[in-house]
Amino acid sequence: MYTEKVMDHFSNPRNMGEIENASGVGTVGNAKCGDIMRMYLDIDENGVIKDCKFKTFGCGAAVATSSMATELVKGKTVQEALQVTNKTVMEALDGLPPVKVHCSLLAEEAIHAALWDYAEKNNIKIEGLSKPKEDIHEEEKEPEY
Amino acid sequence: MYTEKVMDHFSNPRNMGEIENASGVGTVGNAKCGDIMRMYLDIDENGVIKDCKFKTFGCGAAVATSSMATELVKGKTVQEALQVTNKTVMEALDGLPPVKVHCSLLAEEAIHAALWDYAEKNNIKIEGLSKPKEDIHEEEKEPEY
Amino acid sequence: MEKKIYLDNAATTKTRPEVVEAMLPYFTEKFGNPSSIYEFASQNKKAVDEARGIIAKALGAEISEIYFTGGGTESDNWALKATADAYASKGNHIITSKIEHHAILHTCEYLEKHGYEVTYVDVNENGIIKLDQLKKAIRPTTILISIMFANNEIGTIQPIKEIGQIAKEHNILFHTDAVQAFGQLPIDVNEMGIDLLSASAHKLHGPKGIGCLYIRKGAKLRSLIHGGAQERQRRAGTENVPGIVGFGKAVEIALETMEERKEKQIQLRERLIKRVMAEVPYTRVNGDRMKRLPNNVNFSFQFIEGESLLIMLDMNNICASSGSACTSGSLDPSHVLLAIGLPHEIAHGSLRITLSDENTEEEIDYTVDKIKEIVNKLRQMSPLYEDYLRGSRQK
């Protein structure tokens, strides 16, 4: 069901873990739907993402997209990181099954949430970044049968 | 589906044929339902059935019951022949499948019809024999599904 | 003859050894449930989709338009009931024919009891549907036309493309029961304007208990069998993987050998017809002589009854049928033979012979000899024949 790349990132996740005193931390998703992603960013004074780590509760695709997302934003500037969309993540993984596309959206949102946290902590405004939804406890609509 | 006895009487029917100038001839059944039986009786002056022959258009059971019926009435008096019921015929054949029970009834009726013809021709009344139904062209109700 | 001569391939066929071979691994080695997540089961999902692809290609359909079922009867039930359900707001009228299989006719009766109206179109004396009558039967409330591709008793092939066109012109769904035709005749659902098509594996040397329904993309059919999310949520129940694989293999072989089998069977069929018609008097061939399945012959022998004939053929090791297999236990004469206008007593005296590519000239010749012998014997026994002869003598 998953591509080789997904399986690779799932079984050997890159950048899994926490960053102590991270510049920004973002958590998205909710336990009801079975996916929670948390991203830690270490951003230097030039706005370059020096390190990025994640923790994820979720399916294989959720882990793999988190892992890939960290790889994609690492070394990038904040502005460049904003260009990393769910599509970028999916393509980098050679695709996802249709029912798992939402995982890649979650990965995008998790980066945005961490960037938002960083911006708030540093009292700056990041062009093109809006406040992430606080959906960790949000009720989601059950998928229709 | 049929017993050995039925198969025997079907493949080697006894007394198949016609009797020229028979004492009585009876035909019952109808082509619509797929069964027609004709019985010929040769009855002597003492009322003993000296010979009996049949012709049948119909299924295996129809042929076998006709054959068995001729065997059963041959040598009997008219009164004894009246005791040969469809049950007698069925038992003598070691039974019939439920959907084929009507064939044995037809055999009984065919004998009765031939006896009636004999009685009419000779202007006598046979105790216990009533006029057979003329159902050769009668419309039968389609079986319910 | 010592060997069994099997001439009842419209009732069911022998599963080809290659088909059984293809199925076997899926019982014991690769037995997983295709819906399971692990690698071990994904090979089964793949096998199912391969079979689906083969069948889709054989019909000129897309792979996502093929849905597996438990057989032709289920496919027919599904097509009719689920269309009726899904399109109830559009109308309640269905058009079918008088010579459909019971899987269609009894489903129509069921629908009639549940508020639907059904028109049963006549066929002509050759067993071909009356297209003008079909056209006239169309109402604004007509939601479905269901006409079989080829008849199971008399083998007649219906003008499917023309019906497809009529249905399209009136924006009505068109279902065809192709259980007898699939594997014997070329079918292209797009070219023929077919929206729904039923097929069954055991009629084309595949296993019993597996069939499929082709559903054109966009037809909003409901489910007949509710439950798990199998078959894209449209037909629930754990997939019969070995059956599906066997169905695929059987279709593959049927397609490859279609032309060759057709030629051989037509040749045998014509030999059979020619000899019987020449050697057995008071006999007719039922159904159109040209527009018929390559493997089907249907005779009526006057003055005799079919079951007796069948049993006597059986005693000579010949397997044949006197109507559809399902009804051979019944007392009714075949509704198909009545629909082409045969009187009851002649309908009762019918014999259906349906060939496979395994039959030989020798078998056919032996069968003709036996038919001749037996028909003669039964006529000697028949009061109808006696009456007929007496009548001729009196003339």
Added chain:
Amino acid sequence: MEKKIYLDNAATTKTRPEVVEAMLPYFTEKFGNPSSIYEFASQNKKAVDEARGIIAKALGAEISEIYFTGGGTESDNWALKATADAYASKGNHIITSKIEHHAILHTCEYLEKHGYEVTYVDVNENGIIKLDQLKKAIRPTTILISIMFANNEIGTIQPIKEIGQIAKEHNILFHTDAVQAFGQLPIDVNEMGIDLLSASAHKLHGPKGIGCLYIRKGAKLRSLIHGGAQERQRRAGTENVPGIVGFGKAVEIALETMEERKEKQIQLRERLIKRVMAEVPYTRVNGDRMKRLPNNVNFSFQFIEGESLLIMLDMNNICASSGSACTSGSLDPSHVLLAIGLPHEIAHGSLRITLSDENTEEEIDYTVDKIKEIVNKLRQMSPLYEDYLRGSRQK
């Protein structure tokens, strides 16, 4: 381990070699249609009736009360829809439970859309149906109670005899989905007051695509699949003879080996539970500890998600499930785990292990080792576990 460890026998089972052996002749040598009249086919009719007899005996039923279907899902659909149809004049209310298989639940949804009312009775935290609630749910219009014999996810065995009694007292038909129980537990339809019972061959080492419905004599169920006169005119379609023969053989073996398998499986099951509970913290066993199928274990591991666990087990050659196979592609947490009161995030972290008599202690021990390793790895990755540890540290 090199060898595949198959621990998903509730999803489907390997067809036993003896079963395949029994089926084989009916594909190629004895391929006739049981409805045909000739000798060649009557052996198939006999084979079908022998299988019917085996299954009838296994259920304490009469041979004429067993009807073959295309699987457990069809049996469930038939039981519910045809009862609803046949008893519509008596009432329109059906009682079932919250933990039924989707074959029941989605059929109930269908019926709700067609004018029927359905009460879904709760289960307690052990997954056993609340009998008092069931009793209270009964109305004058109740025509059917359908409660599964044993649950497919958490393995709980329901108080069938008690439900049978309640149904009888109120003159209501009682259907049970015994797809998981048949072959594992002794069943007697008369002693237990069961009027209708669904079973499926592939759950007891028989082939896929064949099942049966027991219908008590006198229950006036309509047909679900209309057509030919097969199965005493109640279930149309050419009989799947090899499938039926295989089903019979599988039931025969299941009955013979039931006690032995039960002992072995309970021993393995308890070893598995004991070790996991001792070695993996923050874990629970779902479903009643005693009233459960001999082969079923269902764990919830806090802080982790089931699919990840399954894939990692798969990478270690272990096949298991995190809910019913049909829904493992879905995002919903299991409706059964929610019904026993688990919060969503814990329901998401469940693992179902279902044994067969081929599993060994070695396999179980290896599996426990892997579970331990993987659960640990996934928890290291889990933000929920991180939060939990932080929370505990702060306390």
